[in-house]
Amino acid sequence: MIDSLLLVGGGIATGLFGSLLGLGGGILIVPLLTLGFGMPLLAAVGVSLICVIVTSGASAAVFLERRVANLRLGMTLELFTACGALVGGLVAFLLPETVLELLFAALLVYVAATMARGLRGSSDDSPTDATAESAGTGSDAGFVARLSGPGYRVRNVGLGAVGSVGAGVASALLGIGGGLVKVPVMHVLMGVPLRVATATSNLMIGITASASAIVYLLRGGIDPYAATPTAIGVFLGASVGSRVVHRIDLRVLRGLFVAILLYTAWRMLQRAIA
């Protein structure tokens, strides 16, 4: 009883943070379940994958309705994230737990560093270096134009595809949405405005995590009783988050998040060594 309610509560907190920061929440769900509730890492990743699909579904509808997410770009890139996720889902069962824990600790430090850098930089919403346009050949240019949106034109689609495969592998191994890879790939490499990149990444998470969640589910990697209260909590948190995200000063939130991430990384490292 208490455990169930605690999991719902933890889910609410991670769902809220996740949707506010466009990270899918997995980065906090896995530590919540492993460090907080003593679950094995692989089992926590399985639960987390379910939760990030729910987060994506709850928030993506809002983003689509507001016409922030770029559907065509998202679908094109998610073909590659899903491929990566499928491979990652199969590989995850072959890796020793310690390797996954070390990877997760590294991930936490990386995200903390990225966010800390973002705190100092401006929250500029325009694509970087918009002049570097790589016009392709006839039909390619047409397809790229269709992937573009109002006010921006995507570039480096090939690099974006490679980055998306990496995001999919990371998602399947670590139970995250992969937004921390996809958002920089779209924003910095492909020239997509930050808000669009975040919303599009969020939309893509569903199918990415599905590809690996199916592997986890059929291979006995998802504990249904642990997943249920956590997913319900995450849904509640994410629903609130996606509705208030445009009213919140994300810089304060990011600062808090950096501290949480670094602490979590330290705990995860201790666990891997122990």
Next chain:
Amino acid sequence: MTASTPGGLDLSATGAGAAPAGPRDPEAHDLERSIGRLLTIGTYLSIALLVVGLALMLASGIGPLSGGPAFDIRRLADDLAALRPAGFVWLGLLAVVATPAARVAVSLVGFARRGESAMVLVAALVLVVIVASVALAKALEG
């Protein structure tokens, strides 16, 4: 935000005149809306099933960390009929996993109606990957 000014600006004309269809035109917005609705319905349905499952878990005194039963499609109908928590929990989780695939299938139909063959191909390939993940996991299961 620019999203609140539909049709008000179109800066996407950066040379490739072949493609008038940005995510801005009304038809595309219809597709986005139906996909958004589908995601909402799928997510709410999943959560409703999970809430029932959680209520049954609590009623039966099952803790979330007790180690749940493995997924077995043959037992699903029996578990649901007998109002066992495992039935609702697994059906809810299946709905979670199936919702994004349903979204891609609906997008495929939407793009096909609009004659966007490139996007139809993309959507079809995404579905192929999903089917492949089922097939591969099944193959490794045995």
